[in-house]
Amino acid sequence: MNLDITRMPIIPAFLTLLLAGIAAGVAPAPGAYELVPAAQLGSALLGFEATAPTWSRMFELVALLWAGLLTGRITVRYGLFAANSCIAIPVFGIAAAWVLPATGLPGAVTLLLLALSTHNFCRSFRNGYAFDNIFRGGLYLGLIPLLYLPATPLLLLLPAAVILFKRTLRELAVALAGMVLPLLTACYLSWTSGGQFAEPLLGIAATFTVDNNANIWSMPWPALLPGAIMLLLDVAGAITYLNSVYSVGFKARGILALAGCMLLLATGVALLPCSGPTALLLLAVPTALLTPFLLMRMHRAISLPLYMLLLAWSLAAPHVWPLTAN
Numbered sequence: 001m002n003l004d005i006t007r008m009p010i011i012p013a014f015l016t017l018l019l020a021g022i023a024a025g026v027a028p029a030p031g032a033y034e035l036v037p038a039a040q041l042g043s044a045l046l047g048f049e050a051t052a053p054t055w056s057r058m059f060e061l062v063a064l065l066w067a068g069l070l071t072g073r074i075t076v077r078y079g080l081f082a083a084n085s086c087i088a089i090p091v092f093g094i095a096a097a098w099v100l101p102a103t104g105l106p107g108a109v110t111l112l113l114l115a116l117s118t119h120n121f122c123r124s125f126r127n128g129y130a131f132d133n134i135f136r137g138g139l140y141l142g143l144i145p146l147l148y149l150p151a152t153p154l155l156l157l158l159p160a161a162v163i164l165f166k167r168t169l170r171e172l173a174v175a176l177a178g179m180v181l182p183l184l185t186a187c188y189l190s191w192t193s194g195g196q197f198a199e200p201l202l203g204i205a206a207t208f209t210v211d212n213n214a215n216i217w218s219m220p221w222p223a224l225l226p227g228a229i230m231l232l233l234d235v236a237g238a239i240t241y242l243n244s245v246y247s248v249g250f251k252a253r254g255i256l257a258l259a260g261c262m263l264l265l266a267t268g269v270a271l272l273p274c275s276g277p278t279a280l281l282l283l284a285v286p287t288a289l290l291t292p293f294l295l296m297r298m299h300r301a302i303s304l305p306l307y308m309l310l311l312a313w314s315l316a317a318p319h320v321w322p323l324t325a326n
Contacts, residue, residue: 006083006295020315060100060105074255081292088288094314108281124171131170148279151269153265154266157265160261186200234286241293270283
């Protein structure tokens with residue numbers, strides 16, 4: 001029997017994602033995480049991770065599995081690929097496993113929030129109003145800067161989703177209300193604790209004026225090779241989609257276009273001097289949506305060895321070439 005990874009069923013897809021999560025969990029954690037102005041929720045999660053490392057690793061695994069299954073469900077539900085396949089789920093695990101040990105629990109939760117936001121935006125792509133889904137999409141997106149300040153530019157995904165999914169001005173207002181609610185809540189809590197009302201917003205602005213000790217420019221280049229290869233595959237997948245844009249359904253076109261916008265924003269965030277491994281981790285969502293589109297159109301003799309090579313490399317990279325020093 002010939003193994004065709006482009007038509008992968010749910011059970012082997014989930015087991016591969018689970019393997020990637022376990023491999024990331026047993027990888028050595030860095031001695032220090034990124035030194036950027038700490039977000040409120042990010043600081044709380046780092047404190048929990050320091051006091052309960054075992055529980056923290058378990059929550060990281062749950063967040064990874066949840067985010068991977070949500071992203072894979074998008075591809076199946078809306079028919080993003082030519083075949084009914086769950087390949088996006090293991091691709092998500094491959095894209096995340098090599099980075100997750102360097103990000104800790106805040107990175108895993110940030111990735112989950114991005115997957116939840118994308119999932120709800122996609123659910124709002126329907127006839128009639130979708131106030132509940134688009135509000136939750138904006139809410140999850142608004143929580144991301146409270147966990148990882150350099151990811152603030154990802155808030156631009158909201159207008160992109162509204163335009164691509166043809167939402168109304170009423171739904172835009174609801175989505176904006178959901179997005180600013182976490183930020184306003186953080187400002188209110190800062191004020192009630194004796195600080196300035198705008199202190200969280202000032203912290204976001206200050207983030208982009210500092211250099212992170214673990215940014216992409218200071219990482220060893222062998223450790224970045226898996227990400228560079230997957231980024232090339234993402235770009236090739238986006239080009240393949242543009243060359244055959246009318247071969248997919250109407251909703252699939254909008255979702256893949258949103259994935260392209262997400263890829264551009266996440267890549268831009270990763271290149272900022274204030275960013276670090278967590279920004280690389282956020283690339284897992286657009287990678288899971290775009291790379292399988294390319295693999296589907298490759299010959300089986302090429303796609304299978306490439307997939308197995310990426311899987312082995314992603315699982316081994318944290319042990320051989322960690323992104324940050326232990």
